[in-house]
Amino acid sequence: xxxxxxxxxxxxxxxxxxxxxxxxxxxxxxxxxxxxxxxxxxxxxxxxxxxxxxxxxxxxxxxxxxxxxxxxxxxxxxxxxx
Amino acid sequence: xxxxxxxxxxxxxxxxxxxxxxxxxxxxxxxxxxxxxxxxxxxxxxxxxxxxxxxxxxxxxxxxxxxxxxxxxxxxxxxxxxxxxxxxxxxxxxxxxxxxxxxxxxxxxxxxxxxxxxxxxxxxxxxxxxxxxxxxxxxxxxxxxxxxxxxxxxxxxxxxxxxxxxxxxxxxxxxxxxxxxxxxxxxxxxxxxxxxxxxxxxxxxxxxxxxxxxxxxxxxxxxxxxxxxxxxxxxxxxxxxxxxxxxxxxxxxxxxxxxxxxxxxxxxxxxxxxxxxxxxxxxxxxxxxxxxxxxxxxxxxxxxxxxxxxxxxxxxxxxxxxxxxxxxxxxxxxxxxxxxxxxxxxxxxxxxxxxxxxxxxxxxxxxxxxxxxxxxxxxxxxxxxxxxxxxxxxxxxxxxxxxxxxxxxxxxxxxxxxxxxxxxxxxxxxxxxxxxxxxxxxxxxxxxxxxxxxxxxxxxxxxxxxxxxxxxxxxxxxxxxxxxxxxxxxxxxxxxxxxxxxxxxxxxxxxxxxxxxxxxxxxxxxxxxxxxxxxxxxxxxxxxxxxxxxxxxxxxxxxxxxxxxxxxxxxxxxxxxxxxxxxxxxxxxxxxxxxxxxxxxxxxxxxxxxxxxxxxxxxxxxxxxxxxxxxxxxxxxxxxxxxxxxxxxxxxxxxxxxxxxxxxxxxxxxxxxxxxxxxxxxxxxxxxxxxxxxxxxxxxxxxxxxxxxxxxxxxxxxxxxxxxxxxxxxxxxxxxxxxxxxxxxxxxxxxxxxxxxxxxxxxxxxxxxxxxxxxxxxxxxxxxxxxxxxxxxxxxxxxxxxxxxxxxxxxxxxxxxxxxxxxxxxxxxxxxxxxxxxxxxxxxxxxxxxxxxxxxxxxxxxxxxxxxxxxxxxxxxxxxxxxxxxxxx
Numbered sequence: 001x002x003x004x005x006x007x008x009x010x011x012x013x014x015x016x017x018x019x020x021x022x023x024x025x026x027x028x029x030x031x032x033x034x035x036x037x038x039x040x041x042x043x044x045x046x047x048x049x050x051x052x053x054x055x056x057x058x059x060x061x062x063x064x065x066x067x068x069x070x071x072x073x074x075x076x077x078x079x080x081x082x
Numbered sequence: 083x084x085x086x087x088x089x090x091x092x093x094x095x096x097x098x099x100x101x102x103x104x105x106x107x108x109x110x111x112x113x114x115x116x117x118x119x120x121x122x123x124x125x126x127x128x129x130x131x132x133x134x135x136x137x138x139x140x141x142x143x144x145x146x147x148x149x150x151x152x153x154x155x156x157x158x159x160x161x162x163x164x165x166x167x168x169x170x171x172x173x174x175x176x177x178x179x180x181x182x183x184x185x186x187x188x189x190x191x192x193x194x195x196x197x198x199x200x201x202x203x204x205x206x207x208x209x210x211x212x213x214x215x216x217x218x219x220x221x222x223x224x225x226x227x228x229x230x231x232x233x234x235x236x237x238x239x240x241x242x243x244x245x246x247x248x249x250x251x252x253x254x255x256x257x258x259x260x261x262x263x264x265x266x267x268x269x270x271x272x273x274x275x276x277x278x279x280x281x282x283x284x285x286x287x288x289x290x291x292x293x294x295x296x297x298x299x300x301x302x303x304x305x306x307x308x309x310x311x312x313x314x315x316x317x318x319x320x321x322x323x324x325x326x327x328x329x330x331x332x333x334x335x336x337x338x339x340x341x342x343x344x345x346x347x348x349x350x351x352x353x354x355x356x357x358x359x360x361x362x363x364x365x366x367x368x369x370x371x372x373x374x375x376x377x378x379x380x381x382x383x384x385x386x387x388x389x390x391x392x393x394x395x396x397x398x399x400x401x402x403x404x405x406x407x408x409x410x411x412x413x414x415x416x417x418x419x420x421x422x423x424x425x426x427x428x429x430x431x432x433x434x435x436x437x438x439x440x441x442x443x444x445x446x447x448x449x450x451x452x453x454x455x456x457x458x459x460x461x462x463x464x465x466x467x468x469x470x471x472x473x474x475x476x477x478x479x480x481x482x483x484x485x486x487x488x489x490x491x492x493x494x495x496x497x498x499x500x501x502x503x504x505x506x507x508x509x510x511x512x513x514x515x516x517x518x519x520x521x522x523x524x525x526x527x528x529x530x531x532x533x534x535x536x537x538x539x540x541x542x543x544x545x546x547x548x549x550x551x552x553x554x555x556x557x558x559x560x561x562x563x564x565x566x567x568x569x570x571x572x573x574x575x576x577x578x579x580x581x582x583x584x585x586x587x588x589x590x591x592x593x594x595x596x597x598x599x600x601x602x603x604x605x606x607x608x609x610x611x612x613x614x615x616x617x618x619x620x621x622x623x624x625x626x627x628x629x630x631x632x633x634x635x636x637x638x639x640x641x642x643x644x645x646x647x648x649x650x651x652x653x654x655x656x657x658x659x660x661x662x663x664x665x666x667x668x669x670x671x672x673x674x675x676x677x678x679x680x681x682x683x684x685x686x687x688x689x690x691x692x693x694x695x696x697x698x699x700x701x702x703x704x705x706x707x708x709x710x711x712x713x714x715x716x717x718x719x720x721x722x723x724x725x726x727x728x729x730x731x732x733x734x735x736x737x738x739x740x741x742x743x744x745x746x747x748x749x750x751x752x753x754x755x756x757x758x759x760x761x762x763x764x765x766x767x768x769x770x771x772x773x774x775x776x777x778x779x780x781x782x783x784x785x786x787x788x789x790x791x792x793x794x795x796x797x798x799x800x801x802x803x804x805x806x807x808x809x810x811x812x813x814x815x816x817x818x819x820x821x822x823x824x825x826x827x828x829x830x831x832x833x834x835x836x837x838x839x840x841x842x843x844x845x846x847x848x849x850x851x852x853x854x855x856x857x858x859x860x861x862x863x864x865x866x867x868x869x870x871x872x873x874x875x876x877x878x879x880x881x882x883x884x885x886x887x888x889x890x891x892x893x894x895x896x897x898x899x900x901x902x903x904x905x906x907x908x909x910x911x912x913x914x915x916x917x918x919x920x921x922x923x924x925x926x927x928x929x930x931x932x933x934x935x936x937x938x939x940x941x942x943x944x945x946x947x948x949x950x951x952x953x954x955x956x957x958x959x960x961x962x963x964x965x966x967x968x969x970x971x
Contacts (some may be wrong), residue, residue, distance in 0.1 A: 036936055070943035071939065
């Protein structure tokens with residue numbers, strides 16, 4: 001069975017797994033720890049599609065009405081049951 | 083000041099019977115409070131060891147006075163255990179997931195393993211629920227058959243015991259579980275199994291949800307009040323506790339006397355009822371306990387819940403000092419940044435002032451005036467004087483007063499509470515405070531009268547009108563608060579709304595009509611007329627006259643408006659009164675004078691109306707803010723309101739019933755149009771009834787007919803409007819208001835003069851009412867226009883009884899819609915604010931919660947403050963181009 005890769009859908013913004021160096025720079029730039037980042041669940045279709053595991057940080061670049069293009073960063077976490 | 087501490091964790095547990103007894107200072111057994119002499123019964127509900135509520139007495143337990151003694155718990159030993167209503171769900175779950183015999187969790191080792199494998203985090207919310215256990219299975223440990231447990235509201239549990247009879251028939255017997263049975267079962271659940279269920283057995287054993295001993299709250303929690311006639315009136319909780327003790331004692335007596343089972347069960351149920359309503363008097367399936375007067379009692383849960391409960395009412399909701407409230411009324415002579423305050427309020431409210439060497443003489447004179455400032459013109463007085471040791475002296479005026487003596491005593495370092503005077507800064511607010519412009523700071527103008535006065539141009543941000551609205555006023559008490567009020571909260575700083583990046587303050591109603599009447603087409607004024615218009619504005623010099631005829635100088639209306647504009651304004655746009663002609667003449671030749679052209683602050687052509695000066699539009703105001711800032715913008719609004727009010731008074735502006743009159747010819751035309759439309763509708767109905775109607779794609783014949791009828795009647799109504807407006811010109815006030823955008827529309831005019839038109843419910847013709855017809859005045863199945871809510875009369879000509887009824891139906895729908903909308907949006911607002919209230923933009927441009935967690939990496943993704951944006955965009959390109967080029971772009 002061929003599965004749809006959600007990342008190729010035009011309405012799904014670009015998800016990129018960040019390298020440890022990028023992560024270190026990100027955390028230093030904002031003077032934060034990983035805990036301060038917004039989260040997303042490990043079973044999110046986009047997370048599954050790009051192969052990220054809990055603990056990784058994903059850089060999302062999406063179109064923005066106000067700024068043209070906006071980036072945000074999310075920490076992948078396990079989804080708690082219920 | 084104590085340093086703030088961070089909460090590490092919060093543990094929720096249950097009170098065990100042992101801890102209830104340990105903290106209890108008194109076993110309460112007497113079901114009454116005070117005896118006939120007014121002394122509390124020992125071991126009664128007002129036992130002196132439970133705390134003190136009478137001033138002067140000392141607590142029997144801790145020896146402290148009233149106010150210092152926090153009160154002490156007592157307890158009641160219940161004759162039999164009863165269920166705590168708050169835990170019925172937990173009890174149900176536990177009964178269903180554990181064995182009825184051995185108390186173990188109804189899962190074998192492998193299943194438990196699966197669940198615990200998921201749990202790497204000890205605080206995870208992943209617990210075993212009812213759904214994880216199959217119904218009516220056999221216990222994997224003791225092999226006992228399990229049965230279905232039914233929960234019956236509010237507090238009873240029934241076990242459905244199934245037994246297979248001799249010939250394979252299944253017998254079902256319902257067996258009611260008593261609280262004692264349930265407690266016994268819960269006691270058997272092992273600690274390890276409880277942990278799997280998400281319960282920490284060290285702080286919450288499940289059997290503690292079944293009460294065997296009831297804590298009696300201290301009297302300080304339920305103080306009795308003494309009424310004016312000297313009678314004591316007890317708190318609702320005390321009343322309820324009396325009930326519980328009375329039943330409990332009777333229960334015990336019956337039990338000891340060996341009463342029959344039936345009576346015991348009845349008493350047990352009664353005790354359960356009283357304990358239930360004591361904890362929560364709004365349980366589903368349980369009649370609320372009532373006061374003698376029939377009012378439901380306010381018991382424990384009711385004290386906490388809801389809008390007036392402890393959380394929303396007492397903890398989140400605060401009352402404040404230094405505030406006042408009264409009716410508002412308009413005063414166009416005030417600046418938008420001012421508020422008129424009645425003398426009575428200005429005398430009552432105060433600002434603290436520290437006495438220094440520099441101001442001591444002023445302070446002395448204020449103290450001498452004292453608390454009663456007789457008239458507006460007098461300098462302000464003072465209400466209190468505070469000495470450095472914290473003593474406060476209340477100033478009393480008159481011959482017996484202390485003003486003069488205190489004035490002599492005062493020295494540097496003291497503080498006085500000075501009365502409000504002109505130019506003090508205050509916060510002004512109107513509820514509901516839906517956005518930040520609902521609280522703005524104004525400068526005071528002390529006035530006669532009893533109402534707050536404000537410039538009508540600041541009504542839009544407060545959403546205020548003068549039909550009896552009241553507003554609140556707060557006086558900032560510190561230097562920091564005053565600085566913030568002036569720099570951030572001032573009206574002039576809030577002209578631009580963060581909602582759409584444009585001015586929210588501006589002219590309304592008569593301002594727009596007035597400025598429209600002034601600037602439309604070209605008019606010439608003599609010197610005295612010109613000065614009449616502009617004498618209250620900040621004009622300094624008379625400009626060169628626009629023309630001189632017969633040696634008499636004349637100034638144009640456009641010049642009059644240009645007087646209030648800064649010189650650097652260059653704007654080119656179409657006004658509200660633009661009719662969108664095709665082709666547009668552009669530039670200065672517009673027949674309706676709708677093309678606004680402002681060069682170097684001079685209005686060359688065009689009419690100033692809603693688009694130029696209206697609240698939430700205000701194109702010119704917006705440009706002035708960008709060019710010259712907030713202060714100049716405020717001055718412009720002040721000038722504008724004064725000029726426009728003068729302009730509308732120049733000729734006067736009114737509306738009467740005869741302004742809706744049309745000519746004979748027009749009435750005939752309207753009649754013809756409506757007759758033709760009704761005939762047309764009748765003809766279509768005829769076609770439909772014969773079945774010849776061609777349905778539109780995707781619709782039934784009936785739907786097609788309805789649509790055609792609606793369209794036809796709508797068109798007829800519009801045509802009557804056209805006929806009416808052909809007759810009515812700018813000499814008609816309603817036309818002026820509609821065209822300028824001040825109030826109302828051409829549709830409203832058409833309804834007054836021409837025809838009201840089709841009344842609709844949910845966008846369809848009115849069909850509800852009797853069987854196959856809307857009213858008994860029509861034949862069954864009549865599809866005609868008059869039978870389904872077409873009103874062919876105008877408001878002027880008057881409605882027939884059936885028309886009136888249909889009109890009321892349509893009108894009611896509008897009212898219901900608004901009522902529903904406000905309640906829903908209010909709730910949405912509450913939820914939004916609760917979720918967003920603590921977020922702030924940090925210095926690095928990120929939006930963060932109080933914990934420093936990032937919500938947004940850049941505020942609004944572009945980091946732009948919408949209140950400082952040009953209608954949402956970071957740069958106003960068109961405005962800059964127009965300013966530089968001085969021509970339309």
